[in-house]
């Protein structure tokens with residue numbers, strides 16, 4: 001099955017969502033999935049269906065909507081998980097079940113409490129269960145990087161005989177370095193019987209900062225699927241970043257004999273969408289999608305670039321989607337234009353009531369901000385559904401004057417009933433958060449407070465991120481407004497609303513022994 005097509009498997013919606021506080025609503029996941037399809041991703045891992053009814057619902061909705069990309073659900077190697085995954089992808093044009101079991105001595109002994117024989121038997125059974133739902137079954141040997149090579153050869157041989165189509169070899173804990181990882185792929189492809197009958201996949205975590213380098217080493221040694229995420233989102237130090245892998249294979253095509261289906265000019269819009277929705281801000285010096293990735297500060301560089309672009313640039317900003325920040329709508333735009341633009345950028349309208357609410361928010365914003373960009377529209381649509389959220393902001397008045405203590409007067413709707421509070425604070429935001437806590441009494445700890453400008457200009461919307469920790473559960477709330485104090489209140493309320501939702505099962509950690 002050797003070919004020069006490199007399959008891009010995006011797991012932003014599954015492994016990416018396992019990052020603390022990166023949980024997305026169903027509507028947000030659909031928006032990301034639509035953008036991933038537009039980007040040209042081959043396989044979208046849309047979630048872990050057994051995590052919760054909400055996750056199942058999001059995956060099956062994505063499976064119904066997305067036509068061009070394969071839709072995949074993760075499942076532990078047990079019959080119940082696999083049935084949920086199989087059901088969730090049932091209506092996909094192309095659906096995949098991705099099942100996994102740990103293969104390293106440390107995981108088998110301490111997490112699974114299973115012998116090698118039991119693990120092989122369970123993996124083979126899992127492939128059989130998954131094949132009842134789809135022919136497109138992927139198997140992952142969790143913690144393959146720390147697994148014994150002879151055992152990997154044995155289990156991969158067994159799952160190939162059981163009918164698997166893709167074998168994924170994960171560096172679950174980000175332990176590898178490129179030379180060793182590349183050699184591991186070379187060995188596996190040589191030693192596993194019938195290795196040419198399956199696609200080999202690499203899945204690398206970034207704990208030592210080498211996820212992309214390791215993935216590329218795997219590609220140079222025969223991997224033809226890379227599992228990655230937008231902006232490198234993922235647990236701990238994250239996963240391999242899609243944009244870096246794609247652009248590395250493209251810019252250095254002299255070294256990589258592969259092609260991908262990625263439309264590179266969609267990279268930056270996708271990065272921005274994922275960052276806006278998850279609240280994980282992209283560092284300015286991040287390759288490809290960081291704000292400074294194509295900026296030249298030094299006079300010498302600027303001069304060189306102006307004279308001849310290639311002196312200091314190896315790719316063009318516009319090829320990865322920079323400068324596509326289109327002015328889309330303004331104060332005079334009507335409902336039809338508004339609706340059409342939402343449709344074009346993948347914001348789904350669920351009902352007339354939903355459209356009315358978004359249009360009302362748009363008009364309100366357009367009164368305060370002359371130019372409305374796609375990023376503004378995404379911010380408008382993000383967060384929980386404010387029509388049904390438990391905590392909603394009704395009114396806020398904040399006084400702040402040199403030499404005086406700031407004070408916030410707040411009116412909220414809590415489960416449809418009005419509640420008011422007034423508090424002093426060390427600053428206006430502190431006063432607002434204290435007033436909210438008087439009403440909500442969440443006792444959560446504020447772990448992060450961050451303000452970003454959504455677009456440029458002093459009339460830009462401020463986007464505020466609030467990360468709360470309540471008994472170890474971490475949630476992120478977002479709020480956007482041209483007034484950052486109001487945005488802060490919205491973000492805090494949004495985080496409280498997340499705390500009120502069901503916590504997700506982590507497929508790799510929670511109930512880990514219940515395979």
Ligand code: KIV
Pocket residue numbers: 015100140141142143168170171172173203205508
């Ligand atoms: O990192 C990992 O091992 C995973 C598997 C579930 C594929 O995410």
Ligand code: ZN
Pocket residue numbers: 015170172203205
């Ligand atoms: Zn992973």
